Amino acid sequence: MSEPGQNRSYGSSYEKEAAALDAADELGELRARFVLDDTVYLDGNSLGALPRSVPGQVEDVVRRQWGSLRIRSWDESGWWTAPERIGDRIAPLVGAAPGQIVVGDSTSVNVFKAVVGAVRLANERRDARDAREGAGVRDEVLVDVTTFPTDGYIAASAARLTGCTLRPVAPADVPDALSGRTAAVLLNHVDYRTGRLHDLPSLTAAIRAAGAVSVWDLCHSAGALPVGLDEHGVDLAVGCTYKYLNGGPGSPAYLYVRRDHQSRFDSPLPGWNSHADPFGMTPDFTPAPGALRGRVGTPDILSMLALEAALEVWDDVSIEVLRAKSLALTDFFLQCVEAYVPGGAVEPVTPLAHAERGSQVSLRCADAGGVMRRLIERGVIGDFREPDILRFGFTPLYVGFGDAERAARVLGEMFS
C-alpha cells in the first residue's frame, strides 16, 4: 500500500474538480437531512442512510401513538390509512398519479401478488377478446434471466400455481420472446448487479402490443431516476423502500396497479385489509375499490410510519435534477477510477451510455470480496456481489463529488 499523501498529490486535480462540483451542486444541502459520518457511504442502494426526520417520528409512534393512545391510533393517528397515504407519497417519485400505490409487505410478497395478478389480467382480457379470435390460454411467464434472485424464485412459484411455464430471457430479447402465449413479463428496471438501466418505455410498449401484462421491479431505480409509470403505460410495478427511498432496514415495499386494471386486479393474497368493508367481518370476500385491493393483512405501523417520515426529505426535490446529479456523479467516479486505478485492475460492467446506466457503478475485479473488505476498512463503504463485482451505489441525495473522488482514490491505492 502506498504512503499517505502519495496518491493524493497524483489525484489533486480531481480533488479540486470535486470541490468545485460540490460547491456548484444545488442538491448539496440535502446531505444535512441525513445522519452521516466521515466515511464514504456508497451502499445506499442496499440500505439508505438514516434521515434526520425519522427518530423523532418513531419515538412519537412508540411512546404516544402506541403507548398512550393505543387502539385509538388506528383512527386518530391515521394508522389504518397509512398504506395508501404513504403510497400516494411515493407516487410522484415514480411518475404515478395518486390512488395507484399501496405500501406493505416485502418486495417478494408484492412480486407474488403482481405476477399472479398479471397472469389473471392477461387471461381475463383474453377471455373477452382473444377468445373470439381462437387464441389459446396465455400460460407463459417471462422473467429477466439476470434478475435479482427473489423475483425469479417467486415468479416460478406464481407460474407453478397458475399453471404457467416460466421462461427466463434477457431483457433485450423480450420483444422476440413475446408470443400469444405470454401472460406476464417480470423485469427489473435497473439490474442489481451490473447497474444496467433497461428500456422501460419500449419494453412496456412491446409487452402491451403482444397482449401480455408488464410487471416492473423498481427496487434499484425508484428514488434514483425518473420512472414514468403512468406515462409509459406500465401495468403493474413493485419496489422496495429501503434503498434510494431510505425507509430503514426491511421497510415495507409497495405495489402499483395501473388505474384501468384496478377493478379487475385479482390478488392471490386477499387479506381482510383488502376487503371493501374490513370491519363488516363477512365470510365472503368483496375486494376494496382501487389500489386498496393490493393490501393484505394488518399494516406494520412502526416500519410504515418510519418510512413516512423518511419520505419527508423528498418534499422539494426534483427527480430530473436528481437524475442529472446521479449521472454526473457516476461519470465523475468512472473518470477518477480511470485516473487512479492501474489499467486492467478493474473493469466497469455498468454501461457508459447514460440511457443504460442506473445510479450505481459496478466494477469487475479479481478478489472483489477481499478488495471490498479492505475498502470498508479504509472508510469507503460499497458492497461485494458474487462472483467478482465491486458495487458502488450513488444516492444523489447525500453523496457528493468529493465522496466519488475519495472512493476512487482509495480504490486505486489498493493496487499501488
Next chain:
Amino acid sequence: MSEPGQNRSYGSSYEKEAAALDAADELGELRARFVLDDTVYLDGNSLGALPRSVPGQVEDVVRRQWGSLRIRSWDESGWWTAPERIGDRIAPLVGAAPGQIVVGDSTSVNVFKAVVGAVRLANERRDARDAREGAGVRDEVLVDVTTFPTDGYIAASAARLTGCTLRPVAPADVPDALSGRTAAVLLNHVDYRTGRLHDLPSLTAAIRAAGAVSVWDLCHSAGALPVGLDEHGVDLAVGCTYKYLNGGPGSPAYLYVRRDHQSRFDSPLPGWNSHADPFGMTPDFTPAPGALRGRVGTPDILSMLALEAALEVWDDVSIEVLRAKSLALTDFFLQCVEAYVPGGAVEPVTPLAHAERGSQVSLRCADAGGVMRRLIERGVIGDFREPDILRFGFTPLYVGFGDAERAARVLGEMFS
C-alpha cells in the same frame, strides 16, 4: 345513568374481593413492566399495551444500528438472524422446541404459506402411501366457518391456486367432515368473536388420523394460555404478535412448521431469505433447512426488534400460572357482570366451562356499538364486533381484578 357512588356501594363487596385478589396475585407486579394509565384496558386482545422495554430498544435500532452502523448491522446487530432468533423466543410460549418458528410477514401471508404448504404436504404424503391404496388426490380444504375473516379469504385463495375445494365447517363438526379427500384443515384456537377455546388436542388428533394436515391460527391464544404445539402433534401453525404478545401495531406474525415436516415443507413464497445460500444469488431455488424455509423477503427490522424487546416481559412468566389468572379474571368478571348488570341486558356468549374459554369475555347486547362507545368515554376500553358483541380481553400480564370489577360496574351503570 346513576349518580356517582350509588352503584359503588352496591358493588362494594366485589370491590373488596377484587382488592384481596389483586393483593394475592403473584403476577400483579408484571403490570409495572407496561406503560398503562388509569383507564381499564381490556383491548389487549386487539393491541397489547406498550412494554417498557420497547422504546429504548427501538431508539437504539434507529439511531445506532441503522443510523450509525448501517449495513454492518445485518451481521453485527443480528438483523439477519432475527426471524429465527425471535421465533425461538416465542417457541416456549406456544409449547414448541427451538428451530420450528420463524417471525415475519403478516398473519394473512403466513396463513397462505401454511395452507398451500399443508395441501402439498398432504398430497406428498399421499403420493408415498395412499397412492398404493388407490386413494385419490386430496383436494379439499376445511376451514372454521366462524373464522376471523382473513383466514377464510386466504384459505379460499390457497384452495383456488392448488385446485382444491374450500368447505367451511364448525370446528366441532370437523371430525365428521374429514375424509380421504381432506388435504388441510385451518382452525382458530380461540374464536375472535365469542372467545370460545376449541379443543386443539382432540381435533389435531382427528385430522392426523384422517391423513390430513392441521393448520392452527393462534392469534387469540398465544400468550394467554398453554398451546402445546409439539405435545399435541400440530402440523403447522400461525399467529400474530400484537395481541397477547404485545409486539406493537402490525408487528410481524410467525409460522410454525413441525420439525418432521420441515424437509418437505414447500412454501408458495420462496423468497431469497428462504434460500439455503441467500447471498449466492443463484438462479435456482434451493430451500434452506429447517424453519428458515418459512422466511420470504428481507425482514422488517424495526418492527421485528421492537417485538424482540417486547418479549422480554415473558422471561420469568409461567404460562400455566398465567392461564390460572386468566380464568380467575374472566370468572370474576362474569360474576361482577351478573351482580351489576340488570338481568337480560347482556348475555355471555363466551363459554362458562374453563376448557372452552379463551382469555376474553364477549357479551351480546342491544346497541353494542353505542354501549361500547360510552364505556370507552368512561375509561373502560374494550371493543365492538358486528353485529351485537361487546368484547373484553383480559391480558393476565397487566389486567387486575380491580379492572374487572370496575369494567363490570361501569357496564352496569349503562343500564341503570
